[in-house]
Amino acid sequence: MKKILYIEDEPYLARIVKDTxxxxxxxxxxxxxxxxxLDAINSFAPDICLLDVMLPEVDGFTLARHIRNINAGIPIIFLTAKTQTEDLVKGFSAGGTDYLKKPFSMEELIVRIDNQLKIMGKDAGALQTLPDEVALKQFRFYPGRFELHAPAGVIKLSNRESQILAMLCAHLNTPVDRRELLKTVWGDDSFFNSRNLDVYIRKLRGYFTGAEGIEIVTLKGQGYHFVVA
Amino acid sequence: MKKILYIEDEPYLARIVKDTxxxxxxxxxxxxxxxxxLDAINSFAPDICLLDVMLPEVDGFTLARHIRNINAGIPIIFLTAKTQTEDLVKGFSAGGTDYLKKPFSMEELIVRIDNQLKIMGKDAGALQTLPDEVALKQFRFYPGRFELHAPAGVIKLSNRESQILAMLCAHLNTPVDRRELLKTVWGDDSFFNSRNLDVYIRKLRGYFTGAEGIEIVTLKGQGYHFVVA
DNA sequence: ATTGATTAACGTTATTTAACGTTTTATGGT
DNA sequence: ACCATAAAACGTTAAATAACGTTAATCAAT
Incomplete structure (x- = not known):
């Protein structure tokens, strides 16, 4: 059974869509x-996301970027009354894979959901996704369970530890922007001057000490690069 | 340049779309x-197909099936006045990847074309791909690990050092423009008057001192030439 | 009370800047 | 062509800066 994460602030519409x-x-x-x-993504592990664009606090485009940061492969459909081409561009460049204009028929939504599941399900090779279990050499990371299985035993990760590690894993062997990390995990980059992230990086590094071929490399001025080779 | 195969019987519309x-x-x-x-597919080798649905002889859905039979990965967008959900279903089950209702704006078409190209992984990534290991005579460079394995031992490279060495390796035994180096590593060439790059070149040269047959040659006014012979 | 998250204070290092030296390339008069 | 001189471009070194690392203390939420 396919799992859908649906974000919509308008209660009446939300009710209809969810029930249908x-x-x-x-x-x-x-x-x-x-x-x-991020918790919802990791614990619920949806197969597809439906995002309203105009939301009270953070808009749907921004949410899509955060989702993309920890999951490069999941389909994201925007549901919105915004019909400007400009918004369409924003949607796709934020990582959206389809864009449905309100008002839409439930039939069309379902068809488009199925289509996205079909095409994104195909070559998962090019599109890296973060599965339930991430193998990191002799380690195993379970994002949904907040657990890191080390050779020595199981390490229970905190919420933040897990989020950051998930983000690093989603960008395995490629750079992650520090700002992106801060924005995705903390919601904004007002912590840019804080040493908070560094503290967590240190904790994660601690778990991997002595593990040959696993390293969190600092890219000064840019971010981090999770090397597993 | 991306190649589009476009099938449409209505001459006026076809003209506008093609020209745009x-x-x-x-x-x-x-x-x-x-x-x-099928000849067109094979000889023209398009990156994406745009199909009108209502065509004089064989309809677009059928064409899509034929295309799918010989190419599982190519994106197919239907352009049609048929707005029934039933047609949408037919389109997607025929192997279509998007479905655009007439009348559509050219802007939306372009955005959706680009999106399909992106999703299906045909997007021309600007990422220069180096192999995991670059052999430089008695040295070995691991760009993904920020490591240079010298006869004397492993040298841990910094981000910048690694980027610049990677760039040199990508142009092994051929010239690299100084400006291009600056733009690739620092994002722009505003450092053109800075001695920053020189400092890193010196560091890299330091790692290779005494290594017979390995040299970073300066091409004054042009750039550098990484000679490994 | 215990755990996780954040802050604060200070240590460390990659990166940049600055100052000056060296080498190559261009210029100009004879 | 010749040489002198200037100009441009790069090399070298050290100091300054910005960014990150580390540790312990504090805060906040069960």
Whole structure:
């Protein structure tokens, strides 16, 4: 059964969409806004995301970017009344894979959901996704369970530790912008001058000490680069 | 340049679409119907197909199936006045990857074309790919690990050192423009008057001192030439 | 009370800047 | 052509800066 993460602030519409999709056999998790989004992604592990664009606090485009940061492969459909081409561009460049204009028919939504699941499900090779279990040489990371299985034993990760490690894993062997990390994990980059992130990087490094071929490399002025080779 | 195969029987619309896309830098092959379709696919080798649905002889859905039979990965966008959900379903189950209702704006078409190209992984990434290991005589450079393995031992490279060495390796035994180096590593060439790059070149030269047959040659006014012979 | 998250204070290092030296290339008069 | 001189470009070194690392203390939420 396919799992759908659905973010929409308008209660009446949300109700209709959720009920219809549920009736059609999807498992739907509905949220009114993007708070605790990363937790939802990791624990609920949706197959596809439906995002309203105009939301009270953080808009849907921004949410899409955060989702992309920890999962490069998941389909994201925007549902919005914004019909300007400019918004369409924003949507796709934020990592969206389809864009549906309100008002839409439930039939069309379902068809487009199925289509996205079909085409994104194909060559997962080019599009890296963050699965339930991430193999990191002799380690295993379970993002949804907040657990890092080391040779020595199981390390229970905190929320933040897990989020940051998930982000590093999503960008395995490629750079991650420090700002992106801060924005994705903390919601904004007002912590840019804070040493908070460094503290967590240190903790994560601690878990991997002595592990040959696993390293979190600092790219000064840019971010981090999780090397597993 | 991306190649588009466009099948549309209505001459006026076809003209507008073809001209606009050509102006936008795509290479467009327009056909009035699906005859000799497979030849067109094979010889023209398009990156994406735009198919009208209602065509005189064979309809677009059928054409899509034929295309899918010989190419599982190419994106197919339907352009049609048929707005019934049923047609949408037909389109996607025929192997279509997007479905655009007439009348559509050229802007939206372009955005959706680019999006499909991106999703299907045909997007020309500007990432220069070096192999995991670059052999430089008695040295070995691991760009992904920020490591230079010298006879004396492993040298841990900094971000900048690694970037510059990677760039030199990408142009091994051929010249590299100084400006290009600056732009690639620092994002722009505003450092053109700075001695910053020279400092790093010196560091790299330091790692290779005494190594017979390895040299970073200065091409004054042009750039550098990484000689390994 | 215990755990996780954040802040603060100070240590460390990659990167940049600055100052000056060296080498190559261009220029100009004879 | 010749040489002198200037100009441009790069080399070298050390100091300054900005960015990150580390540790412990504090805060906040069960």
């Amino acid at each position: 999709l549920t009736l059609k056999g999807y498992q739907v998790l509905h949220k009114k806004d993007g708070s605790a989004l | 896309l050509t102006l936008k830098g795509y290479q467009v092959l327009h056909k009035k119907d699906g005859s000799a379709l």
